[in-house]
Amino acid sequence: MDVYTAMRERRSIGKVKPDPVPREVIERILEAATWAPTHHRTEPWRFFVLSGEGRKPLSRLFVELAKLEMTDPTTPENQAKLEREAQKPFRAPVIIVAAMEPAERDDIVIAEERSAVSAAVQNMLLAAHAEGLGAMWRTGKKTYHPKVRDLFGLGEKGEVIGFIYLGYPAIEPPAQTRHPWYEKTVWIDEDRPYRTYHLHP
Ligand SMILES: Cc1cc2nc3c(=O)[nH]c(=O)nc-3n(C[C@H](O)[C@H](O)[C@H](O)COP(=O)(O)O)c2cc1C
Numbered sequence: 001m002d003v004y005t006a007m008r009e010r011r012s013i014g015k016v017k018p019d020p021v022p023r024e025v026i027e028r029i030l031e032a033a034t035w036a037p038t039h040h041r042t043e044p045w046r047f048f049v050l051s052g053e054g055r056k057p058l059s060r061l062f063v064e065l066a067k068l069e070m071t072d073p074t075t076p077e078n079q080a081k082l083e084r085e086a087q088k089p090f091r092a093p094v095i096i097v098a099a100m101e102p103a104e105r106d107d108i109v110i111a112e113e114r115s116a117v118s119a120a121v122q123n124m125l126l127a128a129h130a131e132g133l134g135a136m137w138r139t140g141k142k143t144y145h146p147k148v149r150d151l152f153g154l155g156e157k158g159e160v161i162g163f164i165y166l167g168y169p170a171i172e173p174p175a176q177t178r179h180p181w182y183e184k185t186v187w188i189d190e191d192r193p194y195r196t197y198h199l200h201p
Helices: 003-009 023-033 052-068 076-091 110-130 146-151
Strands: 045-051 094-100 134-138 159-167
Touching (some): 003 110, 023 045, 023 094, 023 110, 045 110, 052 076, 052 094, 052 146, 094 110, 110 134, 110 159, 146 159
Antiparallel strands (some): 045 094, 134 159
16 A cells, blocks of 8 residues: 555544454554654654453553542442443554653653654554554543553653554544645745745634
């Protein structure tokens, strides 16, 4: 599949089949991730591949974090909510947790390390699409809780950048639209203050 087709066709797929994904397919996706650009070549990405029972610790943590937001977790409504949290990691047979562990160097900018891992995630999403898989980059507020970082044994400055849910598609991807590039783009070829140019309203 050529790269333009992959970029154009790739869609987030929130519902996948429970069928296992062969290990060699996952390995190809991880390999694709590692070819992302990385400033200073720090390669700040770290991956955790969760499947089967390996999804349970994440499930327990989702419940624990949801409970922290509740005054009374025992109400029927909250019990149902906690059950939904517990089930979340089981929505896909595989979750690749894409994490960032910044290099211990004075010239490192954390935002750049995050950007490198985000680029690695996009490589994975495109590779997953080329492999006929459905993928969904999931996050949410709880992703950035220190307990998530601790669950994966990341350092103080480490972060989870995304939970990439993977599996064979169970649905047709929902149609998507995008604003055209020309609404988001200004062509500048004169020497005048940039703020005097205006984007499409
Ligand atoms: C940083 C990031 C976090 C995301 N987190 C979630 C999420 O928690 N839940 C979700 O349903 N989609 C999440 N998405 C996927 C977006 O919903 C999706 O990309 C968007 O709807 C556009 O659809 P498309 O990917 O099919 O083009 C996330 C995307 C990004 C870039």
